[in-house]
Amino acid sequence: MTDVRHEQPVVTFTGLDHAALAARTRRWGWLHYARYRQASEGPFLVTALMLAIGNPILYLAAMGLGLGSIVQADVSGVSYLHFVAPGLLVATVATTGAQFGTWPIFGGFKWIRNYLAAQATPLEPGQMAQGETLAIGVRLFVQAAIFWVIGLAFGAWPGGWSLLAIPIATVAALAMFTPLMAYSATLEEEGLHFNFVQRLIIMPMFLFAGTFFPLESMPIYLQWVGWVSPMWHGTQLARMASFGLAVPPWLVGVHVVFLLACIVGGQVWAHRTFTRRLVR
Amino acid sequence: MSDVMAPVKERLANRPSWLAPLYAGNASAVIERGFRVIRNANWGVIATGFFEPVLYLLAMGVGMGALVGGVPGPDGREISYAMFIAPALLATSAMNGAIYDSVNNVFFKLRYSKVYEGMLQTSLGPMDVALGEIFMALFRGLLYAVGFLGVLGVMGLVTSWWALAMIPVALLIALGFASLGMAVTSFMKSFQQLDLVPMVLLPMFLFSSTLFPISVYPGWVQGVIQALPLWHGVELMRQLSIGFFSPMTLVHLSYFAGMTVLGITLVTFRLRKLFLR
Amino acid sequence: MPVIQAQNLTKKFGDFTAVDGISFEVAPGESFGLLGPNGAGKSTTMRMIGGTSLRTSGSLTVLGLDPEERGPEVRASLGVVPQQDSLDEELRARDNLIVYGRYFGLPRAYLETKADELLEFAQLTEKAKAKVNALSGGMKRRLTIARGLVNEPRILLLDEPTTGLDPQARHILWDRLFRLKEQGVTLVITTHFMDEAEQLCDRLVVIDHGKIVAEGSPQALIREYSTREVVEVRFGSARNAAMEAELRGMAERIEVLPDRILLYARDGEGLLEQISRRGLNPLTSLVRRSSLEDVFLRLTGRSLID
Numbered sequence: 041m042t043d044v045r046h047e048q049p050v051v052t053f054t055g056l057d058h059a060a061l062a063a064r065t066r067r068w069g070w071l072h073y074a075r076y077r078q079a080s081e082g083p084f085l086v087t088a089l090m091l092a093i094g095n096p097i098l099y100l101a102a103m104g105l106g107l108g109s110i111v112q113a114d115v116s117g118v119s120y121l122h123f124v125a126p127g128l129l130v131a132t133v134a135t136t137g138a139q140f141g142t143w144p145i146f147g148g149f150k151w152i153r154n155y156l157a158a159q160a161t162p163l164e165p166g167q168m169a170q171g172e173t174l175a176i177g178v179r180l181f182v183q184a185a186i187f188w189v190i191g192l193a194f195g196a197w198p199g200g201w202s203l204l205a206i207p208i209a210t211v212a213a214l215a216m217f218t219p220l221m222a223y224s225a226t227l228e229e230e231g232l233h234f235n236f237v238q239r240l241i242i243m244p245m246f247l248f249a250g251t252f253f254p255l256e257s258m259p260i261y262l263q264w265v266g267w268v269s270p271m272w273h274g275t276q277l278a279r280m281a282s283f284g285l286a287v288p289p290w291l292v293g294v295h296v297v298f299l300l301a302c303i304v305g306g307q308v309w310a311h312r313t314f315t316r317r318l319v320r
Numbered sequence: 321m322s323d324v325m326a327p328v329k330e331r332l333a334n335r336p337s338w339l340a341p342l343y344a345g346n347a348s349a350v351i352e353r354g355f356r357v358i359r360n361a362n363w364g365v366i367a368t369g370f371f372e373p374v375l376y377l378l379a380m381g382v383g384m385g386a387l388v389g390g391v392p393g394p395d396g397r398e399i400s401y402a403m404f405i406a407p408a409l410l411a412t413s414a415m416n417g418a419i420y421d422s423v424n425n426v427f428f429k430l431r432y433s434k435v436y437e438g439m440l441q442t443s444l445g446p447m448d449v450a451l452g453e454i455f456m457a458l459f460r461g462l463l464y465a466v467g468f469l470g471v472l473g474v475m476g477l478v479t480s481w482w483a484l485a486m487i488p489v490a491l492l493i494a495l496g497f498a499s500l501g502m503a504v505t506s507f508m509k510s511f512q513q514l515d516l517v518p519m520v521l522l523p524m525f526l527f528s529s530t531l532f533p534i535s536v537y538p539g540w541v542q543g544v545i546q547a548l549p550l551w552h553g554v555e556l557m558r559q560l561s562i563g564f565f566s567p568m569t570l571v572h573l574s575y576f577a578g579m580t581v582l583g584i585t586l587v588t589f590r591l592r593k594l595f596l597r
Numbered sequence: 598m599p600v601i602q603a604q605n606l607t608k609k610f611g612d613f614t615a616v617d618g619i620s621f622e623v624a625p626g627e628s629f630g631l632l633g634p635n636g637a638g639k640s641t642t643m644r645m646i647g648g649t650s651l652r653t654s655g656s657l658t659v660l661g662l663d664p665e666e667r668g669p670e671v672r673a674s675l676g677v678v679p680q681q682d683s684l685d686e687e688l689r690a691r692d693n694l695i696v697y698g699r700y701f702g703l704p705r706a707y708l709e710t711k712a713d714e715l716l717e718f719a720q721l722t723e724k725a726k727a728k729v730n731a732l733s734g735g736m737k738r739r740l741t742i743a744r745g746l747v748n749e750p751r752i753l754l755l756d757e758p759t760t761g762l763d764p765q766a767r768h769i770l771w772d773r774l775f776r777l778k779e780q781g782v783t784l785v786i787t788t789h790f791m792d793e794a795e796q797l798c799d800r801l802v803v804i805d806h807g808k809i810v811a812e813g814s815p816q817a818l819i820r821e822y823s824t825r826e827v828v829e830v831r832f833g834s835a836r837n838a839a840m841e842a843e844l845r846g847m848a849e850r851i852e853v854l855p856d857r858i859l860l861y862a863r864d865g866e867g868l869l870e871q872i873s874r875r876g877l878n879p880l881t882s883l884v885r886r887s888s889l890e891d892v893f894l895r896l897t898g899r900s901l902i903d
Contacts, residue, residue, distance in 0.1 A: 087515045094519060102526035109536040111387045120387075229730070232365045239368040247379035257386040262378070324749050325673050328702040332670040341648075344669035349699040356696060357687045434683035440649050441677035442700035442748070443669040597610075597650050 096190040125196035126278035127251035137213030141220025165314035184209040204281035212274025218306025225313040245269035343447035350452020395564040407557035408530035418494035421457035422501035446591040465490035480563025499583025506594035605655035617807035630801030638807040639787035676750030691725040719743035791889040823887040826865030830879035
């Protein structure tokens, strides 16, 4: 029955065709779930939009212009504004991605119980995790695009290839999101886990991701934090796209593979943790 | 039946009438609870709480310092970038901690965990609760300020014994923000409104001469920033870190004294709105 | 002299009137009930007695004091058991009792022994060191009640004390409350359970939409507003309404509910016989004594539990 096409009518003359409905859900559940997820964000849209517009303006003005004005020389061969803008785009979007992977996922199991509600339908746990990633991915993409447009007004982009920073930031953000989503689904008790995640994972990854300065200017014993941070890999790619940062081809490969591995690995893990949580 | 509450009742009966609905003179019980909670709390959380300013200092001081070089200090002489941001990070962390305790924590305990509801079923009054909670916020602030100052000392980022005064000043900054924050919380209705708090704090952090001097801005922008509290906190801390004082030192101190008086007055008037319905 | 005295007590939240000008008195040592459906204004009344909700108008004294003017002093003599447990989840079970006692300004030494005594009372001695979140719903309820006794209150306010408890736990709790009453503690109880009100209350007021619609002892209320017995018959949901016409005149009063018909009569068995003699064969039938549920139905046209 898994080959039932999306178009096949579910409501037939004999009433609701439950088998067809179930089959369709099995095939398209992740999409339904993603749509539902987006709809449920409605009340928070205004806040989210204010942040998506406010953050780029604040960070570009403070870091790009303010901090940039006391940086004495060009960085990586370009002005500080051009240097920092791709980093800020990736870092802000990826931080949002990481946050989506913590409380909202945990809350979905614990308080709002939307996963439990969805589970009463033929949706499978793995599909919920996929839908979650899709819905969040769309939001992060929109947020990245808003950042890019605002960056235009600041003169932050030297060329059109900087547009690629939008998908790159989305990918880097999902690389933060899916592993955290998988982890959050394992938590039964609201405790201090997220404090540790925020302070020991998200924040160091943000500060040591070479967002504000080239990672090489750190002592070598601190550089590894950047190497394991999706934000650094994303930032490097975004800088290549925006102002042609020189990166050897093998390292480009490392950046791409690292990010994709995080996303896929996280998704597979999430499939497991969602299933373990919901099917018992 | 002998009345175990007799001594308490006698004491309560003799309070001045303006305090009678608000205060039982027992804020220490709220503080005692706070310490019991800390004792049960996970020490890892308390320890990592002061990672944030230290990580900022490491990343920005070392990494950014390599790009920036020297920055003019409070006395006009050049100081290293790490020395420039370190006192600012202490002021910011005092602000963030105080706001978190007086806004997010208070709102959560009011609306969700019902801790205050339990307290106010007893002979505590709203003022006991407010005083106790502000004290606890200051105590946490003290822990972090001492820890962070220790890090600054080890890293050689303070050059004067006046730097020890950064601890009481951190408490003054925290008190100003905590009292005002609690007053603001009394106007809050929904969790969504909590999202507005970072929208105020983040720009203040980014622009209040924390990471670069405000001289890079046009005059009117400088004026706006100088009206905001964090700038005064940052400048004051910076002066203390090298032991340099000017007439502005008094202005900064008076700003926070005024803010605290305003905050506490407002909180007192809003106590019933905050805790009673 | 009454321990609680309310005159035209009113509480509005914006346009909504939660408590609409109620007046009542509670005598020392009395067990007084506020009976009504959810949302009738009972909890708000309780909160006003404790001074944690500010009234819109009217007057209220508790032990001769206005709780709004002298809240801490009034609450020194009160024990409060709120509808939703407000236990401190950041403290362990026994610490909840001790810290709560400290809020009353009680000495630590007294509380050390009192806490053990209360844990015993609540049958939670083994759970002394347990985290609140690790306790079952019934245990949390018992701990909340024990906590309300830490200051040996003269008046105990119990808001829906047994909601969420299993039948056995309810009976244990009722037994404890009887003992407190014997010691002279005044009980003020809100409930939407009829059996609870009948068991515990010397006197009660029935509240609906924030107003008192009747007052008296449970027996007096039943006598006044209902008959001695009730016959419940079911003809199936499609036929219940149609049967009303057939049954009219046979009983003193008839109530047609969606799922059954209630016939009020002095002699229930006799009425049931009469019904079957007429050839009206209900699917099920039941004769029982009138309860406060019937009083409430009569007074408001609605059942207590929807």
